[in-house]
Amino acid sequence: xxxxxxxxxxxxxxxxxxxxxxxxxxxxxxxxxxxxxxxxxxxxxxxxxxxxxxxxxxxxxxxxxxxxxxxxxxxxxxxxxxxxxxxxxxxxxxxxxxxxxxxxxxxxxxxxxxxxx
Amino acid sequence: xxxxxxxxxxxxxxxxxxxxxxxxxxxxxxxxxxxxxxxxxxxxxxxxxxxxxxxxxxxxxxxxxxxxxxxxxxxxxxxxxxxxxxxxxxxxxxxxxxxxxxxxxxx
Numbered sequence: 001x002x003x004x005x006x007x008x009x010x011x012x013x014x015x016x017x018x019x020x021x022x023x024x025x026x027x028x029x030x031x032x033x034x035x036x037x038x039x040x041x042x043x044x045x046x047x048x049x050x051x052x053x054x055x056x057x058x059x060x061x062x063x064x065x066x067x068x069x070x071x072x073x074x075x076x077x078x079x080x081x082x083x084x085x086x087x088x089x090x091x092x093x094x095x096x097x098x099x100x101x102x103x104x105x106x107x108x109x110x111x112x113x114x115x116x117x
Numbered sequence: 118x119x120x121x122x123x124x125x126x127x128x129x130x131x132x133x134x135x136x137x138x139x140x141x142x143x144x145x146x147x148x149x150x151x152x153x154x155x156x157x158x159x160x161x162x163x164x165x166x167x168x169x170x171x172x173x174x175x176x177x178x179x180x181x182x183x184x185x186x187x188x189x190x191x192x193x194x195x196x197x198x199x200x201x202x203x204x205x206x207x208x209x210x211x212x213x214x215x216x217x218x219x220x221x222x223x224x
Binding site: 046 | 118150152154156160162164167169173175187205207209212213214215216217218
């Protein structure tokens with residue numbers, strides 16, 4: 001059974017850096033793309049980016065200047081950093097798995113990140 | 118970027134009725150790499166359909182995906198009480214892997 005477990009700080013001040021990590025259990029890390037998606041309160045889903053085990057990355061251009069996604073293959077973990085956060089970055093952040101040619105099939109539990117002074 | 122526009126924004130129906138949700142892309146979706154997800158309040162989305170018409174594991178056959186190119190449809194043939202939720206389409210044929218804005222199916 002594949003499980004994605006994510007963690008990170010839930011309350012940030014403006015201009016700080018958001019940092020989340022997602023650990024993958026029960027599945028090989030290779031052969032998939034590992035995604036970050038966010039959802040502002042009461043709003044829709046926004047794709048942030050994805051990475052594979054080799055470090056091949058795709059970013060949403062709207063966030064690309066502030067986002068870094070990285071992978072730690074030996075630990076079966078991947079991470080998200082978003083710098084210079086503002087209130088507009090307040091959202092539930094999800095990590096997720098996308099098999100290479102398929103859609104997202106497993107999701108983490110979500111982490112609410114609130115940006116407030 | 119491929120923009121996905123879902124319609125309607127809200128669909129008000131009763132259990133047992135048929136729901137038809139639309140997802141229109143601003144340009145052709147490569148390889149019909151179009152998925153549908155269901156999201157209930159407080160939960161992560163759940164994959165329903167991939168490749169536009171293939172049901173994910175464990176998804177009831179009342180969920181039917183169809184379409185190609187720029188026009189895609191999710192049909193729920195007979196709404197069950199647990200189907201009242203928000204539905205999103207996503208294309209993963211090109212980057213960025215954009216989502217539609219969602220359709221809420223409500224009683």
